[in-house]
Amino acid sequence: MRTTYRFALLVPMLAACGTGPLDPGRFALDGAWLGRAYPLELSLQLEQDADNRVTGTGQLRRLEERLETAVSPSDPQALDTISIDTVVTGTVGFGVRGKWDHPSFQLRLTSEGFAGATYDATFIRADSIRGTLQGSGFTSPEIVIVRQSGGG
Numbered sequence: 001m002r003t004t005y006r007f008a009l010l011v012p013m014l015a016a017c018g019t020g021p022l023d024p025g026r027f028a029l030d031g032a033w034l035g036r037a038y039p040l041e042l043s044l045q046l047e048q049d050a051d052n053r054v055t056g057t058g059q060l061r062r063l064e065e066r067l068e069t070a071v072s073p074s075d076p077q078a079l080d081t082i083s084i085d086t087v088v089t090g091t092v093g094f095g096v097r098g099k100w101d102h103p104s105f106q107l108r109l110t111s112e113g114f115a116g117a118t119y120d121a122t123f124i125r126a127d128s129i130r131g132t133l134q135g136s137g138f139t140s141p142e143i144v145i146v147r148q149s150g151g152g
Helices: 002-015
Strands: 031-037 040-048 053-071 079-099 104-110 117-125 128-135 138-147
Touching (some): 117 138
Antiparallel strands (some): 031 040, 053 079, 117 128
């Protein structure tokens, strides 16, 4: 009886594995990804082939908050905030290459005129990745990117 019970627990676990240990399943990198860690925004458009090679393109945007104020009509010594906007003040496009490995992987980011960088990352969930930017002047900012619906 005990052997049957153990086998019964093993069957659902094996069924959840997909076609093998190297099958990305829901953890594939295909599609559009986006994340922010102020003052940076990272967007990626990735494709993953049958050999788990990853290619794609991306953009890194520099963000800045703009605060608009005005003198308060009721108190000329005070300022009222009219609006706060986050605006893009710079954008760099780049190519992406890497190899999928679960749960951690590294993507190489290359752009003409800039030193190479990497996004060293780990899956948090099938639709979320936490990683850090290394190289090209980055000091390991952590950026969580999320899979965008309709992007894959």
